[in-house]
Amino acid sequence: MEFKYKILKGIDISGLNFLSPVVRLATGEEPAKQLREIGRFIVVPIIAFLAFLWLWSVVAPKHKTKAGEVPTPAVVWDATGGIWRFHEYETQKDQAYQLTGGTRLDTLGKAKARMAELDALEARAKEQLAAAEASSKEKFDARVAPSKKAYDDAREASKDARRTRTEALKAEAAQLAGATPEQRETFLNHLRDADAAAEAEKKSLDGLKAAYADAQTVTFPETKDARRTVTVLAEERQFLVKYLDMLGDNSREAKVADAKAKAEEARSAFLNAGPDEDLYKLGSTVLKRQELLATTAASQYAKPWTLPKQIVRSLLCVFSGFLLASFIAIPIGILCGLSPTFMAATTPFVALFKPVSPLVWLPIIMIIVGGFMPDPENHWLIVLLGKVPFLGNYKIDPMFLSSAITVALCSLWATLVNTALGVGSVDKDHMNVARVLRLGFWSRLFKIVIPTALPLIFAGLRISLGVGWMVLVAAEILSTSEGIGKFVNDMYTNGSSQSFAQMFVVVFIVGFIGMALDRIMVVFQRLVSFETAGSTL
Amino acid sequence: MSTLDFPPRMSFLTLENVAIGFGPENQRVNVLEDVNLSVRENEFVAVIGFSGAGKSTLVSLLAGLERPTAGKVTMAGEEVVRPGPRRGVMFQSYSLLPWLSVAGNIELAVKQVFPGKSKAEVKEHVERYIEMVHLTPAKDKKPHELSGGMRQRVSLARTLSMQPEVLLLDEPLSALDALTRAVLQDEILQIWEQEKKTVVLITNDVDEAILMADRIIPLTMGPRATLAEAFPVTLERPRDRRTLTDNPDYQHLKTEITSYLVRLNREARAARGGSIIQMPDVAPRDFTPPSKIRGLKWKNTA
Structure with a gap:
């Protein structure tokens, strides 16, 4: 029982309240009520999400873009696999390059065996693809043939009709030599009629042509699947060739x-x-x-940036910016809360700079940072950061610093304002206690003011981190600093239907990470909240 | 009158012609005016008054949290110019720091008041006072996990742990229910008997005042409130609340004080004259949702 309440408290603190009916149900507490709660807080959201996926998969293919159809959930899921495979392959190559001795030879042997397997697999996949294409060709023809015939026939008919009309009009024109002006007018009307008829025919032809084109766009799932298998196997072959090279002579x-x-x-x-x-x-x-x-x-294998690595770099960037923002905002916020004069001095800056978009800050920051680092490769800070064990792998450059500073500039306001508010809301009775005890300035600050303000400071930090995460992707796109934003930008410039789907993957990844960051901050916020937990969500 | 007629510290804590007012000088209204008080060492004085009379302002003055606009507050012959641990205040609102445990709240005071104490001494000191208010089992609890009575006990322990010479109790028990209040009254009395301190208790409860104090001083109605003639309480100590009510002296004193207070109230109302504000005759609007009962459109149709 004690254990159960510990779990429930943990759930409450982490804000995952939808899990508590599950725990209660598992311990047999009011099953009917718990089932109702589960229905409301777990089943309903799942149904809503499934409905969303269904709507998405129905609507998406209806819109054609330059990069192909808008990807459906299935395509996006497939793209996720593609991103992950790329990452796996690159990591394996990286490891392979550094292997030595018996391990290397072992791995080499295994890779060769896989290559032999792959030959057979590929041959079979290609056969299947050919068979699928052949069978779908028939279906395709059957589907397309009627509209094609209708279009062809109509086109021929229209050609004939036009020729006949033209000949008739030419013949009429030849007899106009001695005609009266009225007769000539009549001829002009005939000409006009012929033009109108041609126009009408053209219109109906266009319609038929569109129907024909529409019929052609049909895709057959079996060919699609077979083609995907072939592509995946081809990708693996490409990888294996390089992998064998990395394990062998290279x-x-x-x-x-x-x-x-x-x-x-x-x-x-x-x-x-x-x-x-x-x-x-x-x-x-x-x-x-x-x-x-x-x-x-x-030497190292020149591993390209894969999405997981870019995500880590983005996280590093957002945390650098967030830390910078906190170091600036919390002390200033405390000063603002303590001194109305300081608050009055700060207010115009907060009011003026808070609404400024990251897209304005970034170019300015890039130029300023660039000014400090005319030769970034040899700048002491970059060199220093390059030597830090973990950071060193993530190519800290002026672009990274600019993005981090932009994140800081856009996100510090929430923390600043909340800190000032928290510090300003110290209980008068607590201050009286401090006066009776004759606490000094620093004791008052650290023993009364800051503990009072902590929940609000953390509320501010939570907002700041959320803002920072949103700003970061924009900043990375604009600064082409490696990270999630850069990935999106690359995919956008790439413009294939595959990369279009990968951008959708990024939407979910960014959303998921943002959600996780928010949850982490909620936990912190609740841990420092001294009154009853569960007041905020 | 030579000084020898008075034992030393005969008037330990005094207010001399004290007045205090708020607001800008040209339109200041004094909350307290012409207040004179002299508390002997180890005396238990209760100040009784209606709410809004300026009782809390009086405590603030005694504590040094507020400076008088006229007159002087002194303790042991020295003028009180700022608050300090020699005059321990127990606030009506507990004023416990919610992020610190019971022990933490007391420790904060002990560390500040006795900076010379070693870690072990501080711990011992804190535990002694927690024990004194019977809170040892709850010493690691946070204030929000405690009942009102327990919180006020923590506040009492914190105030006592500073070992003040004067204990200023600002309606410490008025937020508590009657049963808890009785228990705490007994505890405070018991501790007072042990520690023998000068106590000024602010209260609005005549029974409480008679049970606890040596002297009861009514505060007249504000604004410009002042202290009236004191009622000495000569009942023998220790006083037992179970038998006290049957004591004719007690009954007499209670009637006397109560009728005095009632008279004060009546006089104050008369002094305000006909300026009593007539309340507008409005009935609250009915916002109850429509009834589910068929045939009845509204649940409470007037």
Whole structure:
């Protein structure tokens, strides 16, 4: 029982209240009521989401774009797999490059076996695709044939009709030589009628043509599936070729061995050289070869940016900005709350800068940061950050810093205002206690003011983090700083239907991460709330 | 009159011609005016008055939380210019810090008032006072987990832990239910018997005042309230609330004080004269939702 209440309290603190009826049901507490709650807070949302997916899959294919149809949920799910496979392949290649000795040979053997398997799989998939295409071709023809025939027939008929009309009018014109003006007018009317008829025919032809085109757009699920299998297998083959290369001749081990042999060779050539040989040249060759050996030994596979890695970088960026914002906003907010004069001095800045869009801040910040770092590669800060163990892998550059600063500038206001409000709302009775105890300024600040303000400070931080996350993607798109925003931008520029679907994947990833960040902040907020928990959601 | 006639510290805590008012100077209305009070050392004085008379302002003055606009507040011969731990205040609203536990709240006071104490000494000191108010089982609880009576006990323990020379109790029990109030009254009395401190109790409860105090001083109606003639309470201590009500002295005193207060109230109303505001004759609108009962359109049709 004790345990149950601990779980329930945990659920309450984390704000996952929809889970509590499940726990209560599991412990047999008022099953009917719990089932009703589960129905309302779990089943209904799930049904709503399923309805949304259904609506999406029905509506999406109706809209044609330059990048193909708007992807359906199934296509987006498929694209998620594609993104993940790409990441997996690149990670494997990266690892493969660094393998040595027996492990490398083992892996190489396995990869070769898989390649052999793949040949068979691919052959079968291609066969299936051919069969599917053949069968769908018939269906396709059957579907298209009537509209095609209607269109062709109508076109022929219209051609004939026009020819007949033209000939008739020409014949009439030939007889007009001695005609009266009235007769000539009549002829003009005939000409007009013929034009109108041609126009009407053209219109009906267009309609038939559209119907024909529409009939052609049909896709057959079996060909689609077969084609997808072939594509996936082709992707894997492409990967395996590179993978085998990384494990074999192009592995770091092989390269190092090669470089070592060359270095040794140069060295022995230098040491055993006769008096008439150019020792200067041989000596420098030795140094060059040794240097090459060192770089080879330290070399890494040039792994491209995959979405998971970009997500981590985005998170790093948003947290850097968020920390920066907190370091600025909390002290200023405390000062504002303590001193009405300081508050009066700060108000115009808050009012003026709070509504400014990140898209305005970013270019300004980029130029300012650029001014500090004319040669970013060798700037001490970039070099320093590059050496930090984890950060070093994420290419911290001026663009990253600019995005982080933009995030900070856009998100600090919520924290600032909330902190000021929290500090300003200290209970007068608590202040009287402090006066009776003769607490000094710092004791008052840390023992009374800040604890009072903490729940509101965290409410502000929560809003700030949410704003920061929204701002970040925009900032990354604009600054082409590696991250989720860059991924979206790349996909947009790419413009294939596959990349269109991948942008939808990003929507869900960004949403999910934003939700997770918010939940984390809710937990913090509740932990520092001293009155009864559960007041905010 | 030579000073020798008075034992030392005969008037330990005094108010001399004190007045206090709020608002800008040219239109200031004094809340308290011409207040004179002299409390002997270890005396238990109760100030009784109607709400709004300025009782809390009186405590603020005694504590040093407010400065008088005229007159002087002194304690042991020194003028009171700012609040300090020598005059411990127990507020009506408990004023506990909600993010600290019972022990934490008391520890904050102890650490501040006795900076020389070692960690172990502080802990021992805190535990002694928690024990004194019978809260040892709840010492790690947060204020919001406690009942009103328990919270006020924490507040009492915190105030006592500062070992003040004067205890100022600002209606400490008026927010509590009658049963809890009785228990706490007994506890406060018991502690007072043990520790022997100068106490000024602000209250609006005649029974409470008679049960606890040596002297009861009524506060006249505000504005410009002042302290009236004191009623000495000569009932023997320890006083037992069960037998007290049968005591003719008690009954007499209670009648006397009550009728005095009633008279005060009547006089004050008369002084305000006909300026009593006539309340508009309006009936509240009925917002009850339509009835579900068939045939009855509205639940409460007037």
